[in-house]
Amino acid sequence: MTWAPLWLSFEIAALATVLTVVVGTALAVLLDWKRLPGRDFLDALVSAPLVLPPTVLGYYLLVVLGNKGAIGRAWESVFGSTIVFNYPGAVIAAAVGSLPLVVRAVRVALEGIDPNLIFAARTLGARPVRVLFRVTLPLAAPGIVAGAMLGFARALGDYGATQMVAGSRLDGTSTASIYVMDQLLANNDDSVFAMSAAMTAFGVAMLYLANRLTRRNRRG
Amino acid sequence: MAEPALEVRIRLARADFTLDVELTCPKGITCIMGPSGSGKSTILGAVAGLASPDGGRIALGDDVWFDRDRGVAVPTHDRCLAYVFQNLALFPHMTALGNVEFAMHGLDKAARRPRALKLLERVGVGYLAHRRPRTFSGGEAQRVALARALARSPRLVLLDEPFSALDRELRAQLTALVRSLVPELGVPIVHVTHSVAEARQLGDQIVRVEKGRIVARGAPAEVLANLTSLDE
Structure with missing residues (x-):
């Protein structure tokens, strides 16, 4: 039994969470703009990872990030290594899977903001960017933190997309969810139980904290 | 130099309501009164740039903030005004x-x-x-x-029933405070209220609005004579 896969999963989930909080918050702000052209379509696209099979998601990521895709080629020419079957691939796979959860949590927080607070900021002479950074985002902060927790919990347990995009080993170590499958196939029940229990404890703790934050945010 | 007057001419149609008003608010306090849903707050929203009228013109002296015919719509943050919301915000x-x-x-x-x-x-x-x-x-x-x-x-102050949730004593204190600020500010103040007493105490000019139209305007003694409540 080794805990290295759990630490690797923590690392990947933490980086994926940073990525999804930045991108997810920006997307949530964009989707909150009611006059955005194609808003419903963009919303559906962002939410798609919730309903797509992980293998399909992994396939798309392989196409976009692989050495046949523009992003994959550009990355390789700059960094000299590929995104796929590497650490960055695992981070991106985990991030894409958790993105809809972050976007949804932030959107709920944005929708809960009293519109008069935004109007007041505008009548006080604040331009849109200042309103966003001084009023909107601070008021949505509990929702952003809750979204980050949900995203982290989701990223921690990603299996299908990670395996397709990053493979089952990164520098000789597998992520926790892949480790569980490997140990199950090898009939190492104790290792499966210990890793599953640890991941469950972290996942439930994250969801519990996220729920509490969301409720506090609703109460204002 | 005295601050110029606010000139408002707006038309705004919604499914269940049409606002069509024209008013001038000089330096001092203009009280806009009317029953709930008569369009008082919508007027303030349009002046502040928070609601977009279908037609008309809004100007503070030579500064045109809105003119549908000329395609002018100055964003809210560039209209140098102050707005006190009903819930204060x-x-x-x-x-x-x-x-x-x-x-x-x-x-x-x-x-x-x-x-x-x-x-x-x-x-x-x-x-x-x-x-x-x-x-x-x-x-x-x-x-x-x-x-x-x-x-x-600000060059214009908009007050949207800010004292409506207060008891009589506090309301009187704040009304006196606003009155004392008028000479310091020297700008037009548009005050939306339900309270006849508040309008009598504060208003230099009273504008009564009903169902999106102005039905009376003038000095408080003139417009508020024999009026004790708006909803009677």
């Missing part, structure tokens, strides 16, 4: 000082704090400077909202 994540300083972003950082403190003291709540809105009483919150509105040195 104090930023809950900022202290009283933070709320007031928010409106002073044109000033040097070093100059903001003393001026914000002075404004809070001017409206009698200097002691709240470092407290957040959730700890304020109704009257205190009104005073902080007034201080914040004045912080921008």
Whole structure:
């Protein structure tokens, strides 16, 4: 039994969470703009990872990030290594899977903001960017933190997309969810139980904290 | 130089309501009165740029803020006005000082704090400077909202029933405070109210609105004669 896969999963989930909080918050702000052209379509696209099979998601990521895709080629020419079957691939796979959860949590927080607070900021002479950074985002902060927790919990347990995009080993170590499958196939029940229990404890703790934050945010 | 008058001519049609008004608000207090749903707050929203009329013109002297025919619609942040909302809309994540300083972003950082403190003291709540809105009483919150509105040195002040949730005594205190600010400000103040007593005490000019139309305008003695309640 080794805990290295759990630490690797923590690392990947933490980086994926940073990525999804930045991108997810920006997307949530964009989707909150009611006059955005194609808003419903963009919303559906962002939410798609919730309903797509992980293998399909992994396939798309392989196409976009692989050495046949523009992003994959550009990355390789700059960094000299590929995104796929590497650490960055695992981070991106985990991030894409958790993105809809972050976007949804932030959107709920944005929708809960009293519109008069935004109007007041505008009548006080604040331009849109200042309103966003001084009023909107601070008021949505509990929702952003809750979204980050949900995203982290989701990223921690990603299996299908990670395996397709990053493979089952990164520098000789597998992520926790892949480790569980490997140990199950090898009939190492104790290792499966210990890793599953640890991941469950972290996942439930994250969801519990996220729920509490969301409720506090609703109460204002 | 005296501040110019606010001139408003707006048409705004909604599914169940049409607003069609024309009014001039000179320096001093213009009280807009009318029953609920008559369009009072919509007028303020249009003047502030928070609602977009279907037609008309809004200008403060030579500064045209809205002119549908000429395609002019100055964004809210560039209309130098102050707006006190019915629910006050104090930023809950900022202290009283933070709320007031928010409106002073044109000033040097070093100059903001003393001026914000002075404004809070001017409206009698200097002691709240470092407290957040959730700890304020109704009257205190009104005073902080007034201080914040004045912080921008506005050329026009819009008050949307800001005292409606207060008891009679507090309302009288704040009405007197607003009245005392008029000479200092020297700008048009548009005050939306339901209260006939408040309008009598505050208004230099009264405009009565019903179902989106102006039905009476003039001096308080003229418009409010024999009127004790708007909903009677």
